Amino acid sequence: MxxxxxxxxxxxxxxxxxxxxxxxxxxxxxxxxxxxxxxxxxxxxxxxxxxxxxxxxxxxxxxxxxxxxxxxxxxxxxxxxxxxxxxxxxxxRSPAQTPPPEIDAIIELLLRHDVENFRNALLQALMKQGLLRFVTETVTTLNHWIGEAWLTGRVAIFDEHLYSEHIQNILRNAIIAQPGRGSVPRVLLTSLPGEKHRIGLLMVEAVLTAEGAACVALGTETPVIDIKNAVPAYAVDVVALSFSSAVTQSAALAGLTELRGLLAEGVEIWGGGGALARARKAPEGILLLRSFEDMRYALERWRVEHVRR
Amino acid sequence: MxxxxxxxxxxxxxxxxxxxxxxxxxxxxxxxxxxxxxxxxxxxxxxxxxxxxxxxxxxxxxxxxxxxxxxxxxxxxxxxxxxxxxxxxxxxRSPAQTPPPEIDAIIELLLRHDVENFRNALLQALMKQGLLRFVTETVTTLNHWIGEAWLTGRVAIFDEHLYSEHIQNILRNAIIAQPGRGSVPRVLLTSLPGEKHRIGLLMVEAVLTAEGAACVALGTETPVIDIKNAVPAYAVDVVALSFSSAVTQSAALAGLTELRGLLAEGVEIWGGGGALARARKAPEGILLLRSFEDMRYALERWRVEHVRR
DNA sequence: ATTGTTCATTTGTCGTGGACAAGATCGAGT
DNA sequence: ACTCGATCTTGTCCACGACAAATGAACAAT
The missing domain is CATH 1.10.1660.10 (Multidrug-efflux Transporter Regulator; Chain: A; Domain 2)
Structure with missing residues (x-):
C-alpha cells in the first residue's frame, strides 16, 4: 500500500x-x-x-x-x-507581460501572506462581478498568473496551497447557495485517477450550477469503472471530465475513449481543461470543450436536442 | 512521470x-x-x-x-x-450495531442516490444543531458509519466521493461565513504527504474558526520543509496536523517528531485524528489531541499562557 | 486483565541490468 | 508547408534476489 x-x-x-x-x-x-x-x-x-x-x-x-x-x-x-x-x-522563459492590475493586487496580497485581506479581496471580486464573470475571468487569470509566479519562484508552494484552499472555500460557498432542484441536464463531474486538480472541476461546477444544470460532483480521481457504475445510479445525462495541463493530451484522449466504450450511447461525454485546450479533433462520441463559452453552448445544444414534449 | x-x-x-x-x-x-x-x-x-x-x-x-x-x-x-x-x-463483516436513526436517515438518502434531499438533510442538520455540534456529533458519526457501510459494500466508492464533496461544500461554506479578524492564536492547518483525507482537516478548521482562532489552511499533503518555511511567513503560533486512520500511528508520530526538530521552540505542534486517537504518550514538545474536546481545551490553555499584557 | 518483550513469519519495497515501446527530432520527398 | 519514415531519446517493463518493516504469537511482568 x-x-x-x-x-x-x-x-x-x-x-x-x-x-x-x-x-x-x-x-x-x-x-x-x-x-x-x-x-x-x-x-x-x-x-x-x-x-x-x-x-x-x-x-x-x-x-x-x-x-x-x-x-x-x-x-x-x-x-x-x-x-x-x-x-x-x-x-x-517567463513572458514579458505582466498581469492586469486588479489581478496583480490580489497576487500581491498573497505574496505578503496577508490572509485576511487576500480572502476579502477575493470575496469582493466575487460580489462585484457575480459568479459567472468571477469564475470565467478572475479565477482563470489568477490561476494562470499564480502558476507563472510559482514557476519563477516568486510564489512558494505553501502560498499556492493557501490560494487553492481559499478559492475552494469561495467556489463551494457559491455552489451551495444555488437551489438546483429538478434541473436538467444532470451532469456527473469528476476527473480520472492521476488528475488531482480540484479547482478546474469546481469552476465547472459553479458555472454549470449557475446555468441551471444539476451537478453530481464526485471530486477528483474516480476510476473509470466507478464512473461507469455511477452513471446509472445517479441517472445522469452527461459525464464531464476535467484534465489539467499536468496530464498529457494523449493520456486525456485515451481516458475519454476508454470511458466512451463503457458508457451507454445516450450518455454524452464532455472533456475539457488545459490538456485538451489545443486538441485538434475529438474522438468519436466525445465533445471537447475548449472554453467556458463552449460549455455554455454545449448545454444550450443539449437542451434543444432534448426538448420536453 | x-x-x-x-x-x-x-x-x-x-x-x-x-x-x-x-x-x-x-x-x-x-x-x-x-x-x-x-x-x-x-x-x-x-x-x-x-x-x-x-x-x-x-x-x-x-x-x-x-x-x-x-x-x-x-x-x-x-x-x-x-x-x-x-x-x-x-x-x-457487518457489525452488530446500527447507526442512530437520524444518522441512518441521512445514509439512506445517500444509498438512494437522492442528491437533492441528501444535501438538504445535511443543511438542515447544520441549521438545527449549529456548527459546533454539527461537526463534533453529526459529521463525526456520519464519517464512521459511512466508512463502515463502505466496508460492507453497501455504499459504493462513488457514493463516498459524493458524500465527501458535499460535506466539503457545507463545511467550507460555514468556514467562510465566519469573520475571523485579528484573532489569536494563528494556527497553521495541514497534513503530511501521504495523508489525503480532507474532511478531518476541514472539521478542525471549522471548529477552530468558530472558537475564534485564525486558521491558515494549506490543504492536505504539505511536505515538512514547506511547513517549516510557511511558519515564519504566516507568523503562526501553532501548527496542527491531522492523521486519519489510513496511516499507522508510528508513521504519524515520526512525522510529528521530524517536524518538531525543524520548528522554532515557541511554535506549538498539535497532532490529532484517527491514527493518534489511541496513542499512549506524546513525543517531547508535541500535544496530542484525542478529541475535539481536547482541542478546545488546548486552545483555552494557549490563550491563558499567552495573555496580552 | 493489561502492557511490554522477544522471536518467527509474512509482506512490501528496494536493488541490479537488460530490453524495448512510445515519443521526440530531423531530414527527405511530395 | 506538410506527411512520412529513420533515428535517437526516454520512460516503463521485466525477472528475481535480498531484506526491512509490519504483524502475530508466545510468554513474562506489572
Missing part, C-alpha cells in the same frame, strides 16, 4: 529515501534509477543497506528539472546543468 | 496494463508482480512483448482484496479464495 509517511532523517540535515523523493517530485522510482544509471544524476548516498539516500539539494534540483521538462525541455540536455543555470532557464 | 492515463484495450473486452491496474486498485506494480510470483494470483495474460495484460475480473478481484486487506485481513490468507467467498467475507 502506498501510504507511507516515512522520511528518513537525522535531526539536522535530512535525507530522503527513494519513495519520499517520488512523492515530492512526482518522478517515478524507475525514472530516478534510470537517470542515475544514464546521466549520473542524481547520485544519492547509500545507507548501510545500500539503499539510496537523497539530499535536500538533490531533491530541489529534481523539482526544477521536473518543472523544465513539463515545460518542454529534454532531460538529457538539462540534467547536468547547475542549479543556477536551471533557475535562469526558468526565468528567461 | 506518473501521469499516464493510458489503458490498453480492444473495443470489446478490455485488458489493462500494469500501470492501469496500479491506478485503479492502488496496489503498486511491485506488489502486483510479487503476488504473482508468490501466490500465483493475479496471473495475467501477456501481450506480444511479454507485458502483463490484466482482465476485468482480475481487476475486480484485486479491488476486493484491497478492501479486505485494508480492513485487516492478511493477503496470504485470502488471495486464493474465490470471488464469492471474498464477497461473503465482506458482508459477514
Amino acid at each position: 502506498n501510504n507511507t509517511l516515512s522520511i528518513v532523517g537525522t535531526t539536522q540535515d535530512l535525507s530522503y529515501n527513494i519513495a519520499a523523493v517520488e512523492r515530492d517530485t512526482g518522478l517515478s522510482k524507475d525514472t530516478l534509477r534510470v537517470w542515475e544509471r544514464r546521466y549520473g544524476f542524481p547520485k544519492p548516498l547509500r545507507d548501510r543497506h545500500d539503499e539510496r539516500l537523497y539530499s535536500l539539494p538533490q531533491l530541489e534540483k529534481l523539482r526544477l528539472l521536473r518543472l523544465l521538462i513539463d515545460y518542454g525541455h529534454r532531460p538529457g540536455k538539462i540534467i547536468n546543468r547547475s542549479v543556477s543555470e536551471l533557475t535562469q532557464l526558468i526565468s528567461s | 506518473n501521469n499516464t492515463l493510458s489503458i490498453v484495450g480492444t473495443t470489446q473486452d478490455l485488458s489493462y496494463n500494469i500501470a492501469a491496474v496500479e491506478r485503479d486498485t492502488g496496489l503498486s506494480k511491485d506488489t502486483l508482480r510479487v503476488w504473482e510470483r508468490r501466490y500465483g494470483f493475479p496471473k495475467p495474460l501477456r501481450d506480444r512483448h511479454d507485458e502483463r495484460l490484466y482482465s476485468l475480473p482480475q481487476l475486480e478481484k484485486l479491488r476486493l482484496l484491497r478492501l479486505l486487506i485494508d480492513y485487516g485481513h492478511r493477503p496470504g490468507k485470502i488471495i486464493n479464495r474465490s470471488v464469492s467467498e471474498l464477497t461473503q467475507l465482506i458482508s459477514s
Whole structure:
C-alpha cells in the first residue's frame, strides 16, 4: 500500500529515501534509477543497506528539472546543468507581460501572506462581478498568473496551497447557495485517477450550477469503472471530465475513449481543461470543450436536442 | 512521470496494463508482480512483448482484496479464495450495531442516490444543531458509519466521493461565513504527504474558526520543509496536523517528531485524528489531541499562557 | 486483565541490468 | 508547408534476489 509517511532523517540535515523523493517530485522510482544509471544524476548516498539516500539539494534540483521538462525541455540536455543555470532557464522563459492590475493586487496580497485581506479581496471580486464573470475571468487569470509566479519562484508552494484552499472555500460557498432542484441536464463531474486538480472541476461546477444544470460532483480521481457504475445510479445525462495541463493530451484522449466504450450511447461525454485546450479533433462520441463559452453552448445544444414534449 | 492515463484495450473486452491496474486498485506494480510470483494470483495474460495484460475480473478481484486487506485481513490468507467467498467475507463483516436513526436517515438518502434531499438533510442538520455540534456529533458519526457501510459494500466508492464533496461544500461554506479578524492564536492547518483525507482537516478548521482562532489552511499533503518555511511567513503560533486512520500511528508520530526538530521552540505542534486517537504518550514538545474536546481545551490553555499584557 | 518483550513469519519495497515501446527530432520527398 | 519514415531519446517493463518493516504469537511482568 502506498501510504507511507516515512522520511528518513537525522535531526539536522535530512535525507530522503527513494519513495519520499517520488512523492515530492512526482518522478517515478524507475525514472530516478534510470537517470542515475544514464546521466549520473542524481547520485544519492547509500545507507548501510545500500539503499539510496537523497539530499535536500538533490531533491530541489529534481523539482526544477521536473518543472523544465513539463515545460518542454529534454532531460538529457538539462540534467547536468547547475542549479543556477536551471533557475535562469526558468526565468528567461517567463513572458514579458505582466498581469492586469486588479489581478496583480490580489497576487500581491498573497505574496505578503496577508490572509485576511487576500480572502476579502477575493470575496469582493466575487460580489462585484457575480459568479459567472468571477469564475470565467478572475479565477482563470489568477490561476494562470499564480502558476507563472510559482514557476519563477516568486510564489512558494505553501502560498499556492493557501490560494487553492481559499478559492475552494469561495467556489463551494457559491455552489451551495444555488437551489438546483429538478434541473436538467444532470451532469456527473469528476476527473480520472492521476488528475488531482480540484479547482478546474469546481469552476465547472459553479458555472454549470449557475446555468441551471444539476451537478453530481464526485471530486477528483474516480476510476473509470466507478464512473461507469455511477452513471446509472445517479441517472445522469452527461459525464464531464476535467484534465489539467499536468496530464498529457494523449493520456486525456485515451481516458475519454476508454470511458466512451463503457458508457451507454445516450450518455454524452464532455472533456475539457488545459490538456485538451489545443486538441485538434475529438474522438468519436466525445465533445471537447475548449472554453467556458463552449460549455455554455454545449448545454444550450443539449437542451434543444432534448426538448420536453 | 506518473501521469499516464493510458489503458490498453480492444473495443470489446478490455485488458489493462500494469500501470492501469496500479491506478485503479492502488496496489503498486511491485506488489502486483510479487503476488504473482508468490501466490500465483493475479496471473495475467501477456501481450506480444511479454507485458502483463490484466482482465476485468482480475481487476475486480484485486479491488476486493484491497478492501479486505485494508480492513485487516492478511493477503496470504485470502488471495486464493474465490470471488464469492471474498464477497461473503465482506458482508459477514457487518457489525452488530446500527447507526442512530437520524444518522441512518441521512445514509439512506445517500444509498438512494437522492442528491437533492441528501444535501438538504445535511443543511438542515447544520441549521438545527449549529456548527459546533454539527461537526463534533453529526459529521463525526456520519464519517464512521459511512466508512463502515463502505466496508460492507453497501455504499459504493462513488457514493463516498459524493458524500465527501458535499460535506466539503457545507463545511467550507460555514468556514467562510465566519469573520475571523485579528484573532489569536494563528494556527497553521495541514497534513503530511501521504495523508489525503480532507474532511478531518476541514472539521478542525471549522471548529477552530468558530472558537475564534485564525486558521491558515494549506490543504492536505504539505511536505515538512514547506511547513517549516510557511511558519515564519504566516507568523503562526501553532501548527496542527491531522492523521486519519489510513496511516499507522508510528508513521504519524515520526512525522510529528521530524517536524518538531525543524520548528522554532515557541511554535506549538498539535497532532490529532484517527491514527493518534489511541496513542499512549506524546513525543517531547508535541500535544496530542484525542478529541475535539481536547482541542478546545488546548486552545483555552494557549490563550491563558499567552495573555496580552 | 493489561502492557511490554522477544522471536518467527509474512509482506512490501528496494536493488541490479537488460530490453524495448512510445515519443521526440530531423531530414527527405511530395 | 506538410506527411512520412529513420533515428535517437526516454520512460516503463521485466525477472528475481535480498531484506526491512509490519504483524502475530508466545510468554513474562506489572
